[in-house]
Amino acid sequence: MSTSTPPRPYRPEHAEQAAELLWNAVSTADEYAATELVLRLLDEGTAPESVLLDVIAVVQGRVGEEWAANRISVAQEHAATAINDRAVAAVSVHPSARTTATRGRITVACVDGEWHGLPARLLAETLKLRGWRVDYLGAQVPTPHLIAHLHSTRADAVALSSSIATRLPTAHAAITACQAIGVPVLVGGAAFGPAGRYATLLGADAWAPDARTAADHLAERALPRPQPGHQQFDDLPHLADQEYTMVARNSASLVRSVFTALEDAFPAMRSYSDLQRERTGEDLAHIVEFLATALYLGDEELFARFITWTAQILVARGVPAHSLPPALDLLARELKDFPRAVRILQAATNTLTTAPFTAAGYNA
Known part of the structure; x- marks a missing residue:
């Protein structure tokens, strides 16, 4: 200094x-x-x-x-x-x-589609203070561009950040691609779940809950460079049923079908303003996207946590949480031939109907 x-x-x-x-x-x-x-x-x-x-x-x-x-x-x-x-x-x-760089070189980036760049920037600045040479690439970095950068810089490690769980399939691709060229990956951010459970599932070399812990981890020990073939997509065998692929590919039609049927299942929607109807469509799109992510990870708890959080957000904005179960039921009907999707939706509905959302009409 x-x-x-x-x-x-x-x-x-x-x-x-x-x-x-x-x-x-x-x-x-x-x-x-x-x-x-x-x-x-x-x-x-x-x-x-x-x-x-x-x-x-x-x-x-x-x-x-x-x-x-x-x-x-x-x-x-x-x-x-x-x-x-x-x-x-x-x-x-x-x-x-x-500070003067006295350690190695680290690339810090957000996964493609992740626009919350501030956590990654905080990490980048912290690593600079700790003596690392840091390439901070910012938010929404497409994986091919990340890999091209790594080829040109010979970084010792990559730190990938993601706050939104729906970016995890993309994060998996980025982790795999980095490791395929011999660069280890440390991940962080709320997307990776409680105690970094999805970091382990997706094969990251390390996980940290915050910037200080990440910097401490990198200071204590270097991440070993992955060997060829270290990470393969068949580490998620449940994807063989194609449910994730089908839901992800048909998300727009699923949203349209549920939106159309929701007026009958939730009559209050008939009096919604144009803005409220637009927001409802956005909420349904998020629900389908999180469902697809839960299918990708094989984790119904992720979807249940998202639905509980969504209910809390709706209640804070004056929308009753009991508007959610009809939408989940309609989505389950659309996906009746997808057993994992139906189980995830039913589990989330059960979580909602037993939660103490008194402001939303439950347990009143």
Whole structure:
């Protein structure tokens, strides 16, 4: 580091106060206040890694929670995320964050279709602070372009980020492709499930729940380079029944069929505005996409968690959660010849009907 002042020791109460100040700035779309705050923290001697992970990352988590609770709009969520991204940029160019690369080279990227780039950028900046040479490729990186980059840079490892579970089939392809050219893969993000269960299933070389843990893991031991033939798609034998392929290929027609039949199954929909009907169609598309992902992974719990989360989101927006079971039942009828899909849908319906959604009309 170029500064002669040693970083101030991390104190949880200090980070909590700073995070509250940053939240006040980003929640009011005050980019200047947010940037001035992080620069002041750094000038006062707070370690750059602490600013990134104990302040900015914490506030970004709160942004997601506030959106889910319908206390901020999508536009406000986007604005807050953009300001946090600028705050990260301010940290990255501060004199205290300037380091010399003393370790190897790592590529950090989001899987194709994953547009939540901030977690990956936080990891990239943290790894730079730890002495790695980092190529940060950003959000939505197509796998062929990722592989071309790896061929040209001879990276020691790839860190792949994904927040949305529906990107896991794509993540699997990316993991396999990286390993096929001898580059090990560390993955992270909410998409990979509780305790990284899907990271293991999809054959990643390592998993970390957050940027600090990922950096610690890479500092402790190098990821071994995969041998040829290390990862094959037949590691998911349940895909032989073709249910995933059929649901994924026919997702648009499934959404149309369920949407058309839903007016009779859920009469309240007849009075929906055009915007409400559009949102219903979007919700159905997400349901089918998550169903396909659950079929790919062979994990009905993933779909049940998504449906429970969706019910909570709907209730927060004034839509009764009891609108979901009719849609799931109609989808099960459309897929009556697909036993795994029907089991997943029935399990999710059972989860909904036993959940304490009193605001949605259950257990009243």
